[in-house]
Amino acid sequence: MKKTMSFPKGKGRSAFTIIELMTVIAIIAVLIGLLAPALNKARTEAKKQKTRAQIASLEIACSMFHTDVGSYPSTLFELGPTGTAAGWQGPYLEPKGGEFNDDGDMVWETGEALVDAWGSTFSYTNAPTYKTQFVDIYSYGPDKTNDSGTDDDIVNW
Ligand SMILES: [Ca+2]
Ligand SMILES: [Ca+2]
Numbered sequence: 001m002k003k004t005m006s007f008p009k010g011k012g013r014s015a016f017t018i019i020e021l022m023t024v025i026a027i028i029a030v031l032i033g034l035l036a037p038a039l040n041k042a043r044t045e046a047k048k049q050k051t052r053a054q055i056a057s058l059e060i061a062c063s064m065f066h067t068d069v070g071s072y073p074s075t076l077f078e079l080g081p082t083g084t085a086a087g088w089q090g091p092y093l094e095p096k097g098g099e100f101n102d103d104g105d106m107v108w109e110t111g112e113a114l115v116d117a118w119g120s121t122f123s124y125t126n127a128p129t130y131k132t133q134f135v136d137i138y139s140y141g142p143d144k145t146n147d148s149g150t151d152d153d154i155v156n157w
Helices: 011-069
Strands: 123-125 136-139
Touching (some): 011 136
Antiparallel strands (some): 123 136
């Protein structure tokens, strides 16, 4: 009597456990699928913020250069540790360990190359189209393609 009343165990129970496990895995897969785009978006936004901060630093360095030299640098490299212009008192960007890193890129104080968060060099001109009386600086943005300051490019104007 006691034996027949016990809860059945064995095949049926273990099969149910596998279904539970598969359900949990499926739910996790769905959650990852839902979270991945949000994580990607957050990562891209962080890179945009970093690049905007870099552009702001470059603007400040250009202003400091102008205060000393009386004109804006013709290239961003003139903000580095060596300058020949009269009145030059740089570096206006503090490179670490020399002007260039192993890749030949000018580096920030932190030792990072003078490139945006996606590894592209900045577009710069002291003959500005947009920010007149100053300089035009922009990053190619997440697509790493020069869109002339449109599309996803991150600009200082
Ligand atoms: Ca672009
Ligand atoms: Ca584009």
